[in-house]
Amino acid sequence: MDTVIEKAVMADKGLIGSDQAVSLGLIVTELVINSFKYAFPIPKKGDAIDVSYKVAGED
Secondary structure (H helix, E strand, O other), rough: OOHHHEEEEEEEEOOOOOHHHHHHHHHHHHHHHHHHHHOOOOOOOOOOOEEEOOOOOOO
């Protein structure tokens, strides 16, 4: 049986420009891919990746 790395994404409601959204998407994608490749070379039970996006004020 294959071990599954759990993934969780939590995000606040917020609006950002498309230029910022593309940059943020590229950064998050790279971080998640690198996590799969290097943080979990041999997945085991309990491994997890949590991604969150929090909005603080108008910025």
